[in-house]
Amino acid sequence: MAFTLYSLLQAALLCVNAIAVLHEERFLKNIGWGTDQGIGGFGEEPGIKSQLMNLIRSVRTVMR
Amino acid sequence: MISIHIHAAARRASGSGSVAAMAYHSGYGAHGSKHRARAAAEPPPLFDDTSGGYSSQPGGYPAPGAEVAFNVNHFLGDPMANVALAYGSSIASQGKDMVHKELHRFVSVNKLKYFFAVDTTYVAKKLGLLVFPYTHQSWEVQYSRDVPLPPRQDLNAPDLYIPTMAFITYVLLAGMALGIQKRGQSEPPPAADGGELPICGRRFSPEVLGLCASTALVWVVMEVLALLLGVYLAAARSDLSTLHLLAYSGYKYVGMILSVLTGLLFGSDGYYVALAWTSSALMYFIVRSLRTAAPVPDSLGGPAPRQHLQLYMTLGAAAFQPLIIYWLTSHLVR
Numbered sequence: 001m002a003f004t005l006y007s008l009l010q011a012a013l014l015c016v017n018a019i020a021v022l023h024e025e026r027f028l029k030n031i032g033w034g035t036d037q038g039i040g041g042f043g044e045e046p047g048i049k050s051q052l053m054n055l056i057r058s059v060r061t062v063m064r
Numbered sequence: 065m066i067s068i069h070i071h072a073a074a075r076r077a078s079g080s081g082s083v084a085a086m087a088y089h090s091g092y093g094a095h096g097s098k099h100r101a102r103a104a105a106e107p108p109p110l111f112d113d114t115s116g117g118y119s120s121q122p123g124g125y126p127a128p129g130a131e132v133a134f135n136v137n138h139f140l141g142d143p144m145a146n147v148a149l150a151y152g153s154s155i156a157s158q159g160k161d162m163v164h165k166e167l168h169r170f171v172s173v174n175k176l177k178y179f180f181a182v183d184t185t186y187v188a189k190k191l192g193l194l195v196f197p198y199t200h201q202s203w204e205v206q207y208s209r210d211v212p213l214p215p216r217q218d219l220n221a222p223d224l225y226i227p228t229m230a231f232i233t234y235v236l237l238a239g240m241a242l243g244i245q246k247r248g249q250s251e252p253p254p255a256a257d258g259g260e261l262p263i264c265g266r267r268f269s270p271e272v273l274g275l276c277a278s279t280a281l282v283w284v285v286m287e288v289l290a291l292l293l294g295v296y297l298a299a300a301r302s303d304l305s306t307l308h309l310l311a312y313s314g315y316k317y318v319g320m321i322l323s324v325l326t327g328l329l330f331g332s333d334g335y336y337v338a339l340a341w342t343s344s345a346l347m348y349f350i351v352r353s354l355r356t357a358a359p360v361p362d363s364l365g366g367p368a369p370r371q372h373l374q375l376y377m378t379l380g381a382a383a384f385q386p387l388i389i390y391w392l393t394s395h396l397v398r
Binding site: 003004005007008048051052055 | 275278279281282283285286296297298373
C-alpha cells in the first residue's frame with residue numbers, strides 16, 4: 001500500500017468525522033454508551049469502556 | 065565591522081527594513097571612505113553573519129583572488145547594494161525568529177534536545193543492544209533528582225538519533241535495493257496476482273524513493289497514534305510521552321536495515337534468517353523496556369486489571385513490529 005501523507009490526513013479526517021457523527025440520544029444511549037451512563041464511581045479504575053466513552057464525548061465536544 | 069554594528073542596532077530597534085535602510089544610509093556617508101579602505105584590506109562579506117556572537121569575523125568566505133575581491137569590493141561599494149544587503153539580512157533574521165516561534169508552539173525544543181544528547185559509545189552500545197538484548201541485566205531508566213538522565217549517561221534511555229538516522233538509511237537502502245534488482249524481477253507481474261503490489265516494488269525512479277519514504281513515515285505515525293491510544297485506554301500514568309513512543313517505534317528501522325542488507329548479500333534465505341533474528345531481538349527489547357518504563361509507582365498502587373491491560377498493550381505493540389518489518393522490506397529482497 002502506498003500511503004502518502006495526504007492519504008493519512010484524509011483517513012484521520014474521516015475517522016474523526018465518524019466519531020463526531022455518533023448521535024448522543026438516538027444511538028449511544030441505546031447501546032449503553034451514553035455519557036451519563038458510564039461515569040461510575042469516583043474510583044481509580046476507569047476501565048476501557050469508560051475511557052472510550054470519555055474519548056468519544058471529548059471528540060464530539062471539540063468537533064462541535 | 066561597521067556594517068555589523070549598524071545592522072545589530074537596527075535589528076534590536078525594530079527590525080523593519082526601512083529603519084535598517086535609513087540607519088545604514090545615514091551611517092554610510094560618514095564612514096564611506098573608511099569602509100572602502102577597510103573592505104579593500106579583507107574579503108568583504110557577501111552576507112552578514114547574524115547568528116549570535118559578533119566577535120567572529122565573517123570568515124566562511126575565503127578570498128578567491130585579488131581581482132575578484134576587487135570586483136566584489138566595487139560592487140559592494142555601491143550604497144544601494146549595501147542597503148539591500150542589510151535589508152535582506154534583517155528579513156532573514158526575522159524569518160528565522162518567526163520559524164523558531166512557530167516551531168516552539170508545536171514541539172518543545174528542550175524535550176527534543178534531550179533525545180538527541182547522544183555520543184558515539186552510547187550509539188554503539190545501543191545498536192549492539194538492539195541486535196542482542198538477551199544478556200542485558202538492568203533495564204531501568206536512571207533518574208537524577210526526578211529528571212531522567214540523558215542518553216549520554218544512561219544506556220536504557222530512549223533517544224531519537226538512532227531512529228532518525230535509521231529511517232534515512234532505510235530510505236536510501238530501499239532506493240539502492242530497487243536499483244540493484246534485475247529487470248525481470250522488478251517489473252510487476254502483469255495482472256497475474258489480484259493483490260496490490262506495494263508501490264516500493266517498482267523499478268527505481270526518484271519519485272519511488274519519495275513514495276517509499278512517505279509510506280514508511282505514515283506507518284510510523286499510525287503506529288505512534290495506535291500506541292498513544294493504547295496508553296490512554298489503559299490509563300497508565302507513566303512518563304511515556306509521545307516522543308518516547310516515537311523513539312521506541314523508530315528502533316525497528318535498525319532491524320529493517322539489517323534484514324535488507326543480509327537479504328541483499330545472502331539472498332532470500334539470509335533475509336528470512338535475519339528477519340527472524342532481528343524481530344525476536346526487537347520484541348524482547350521492547351517488552352523489557354516498556355515493562356519497566358510504563359508503570360510509575362503511585363501511592364495507591366496499580367490495581368490488577370490495569371496491569372494486565374498494560375501487558376496486553378505492550379505485547380500487542382511488540383507483536384506488531386515483525387509484521388511491519390516484513391511488510392516494508394519484503395518487496396526489496398525478492
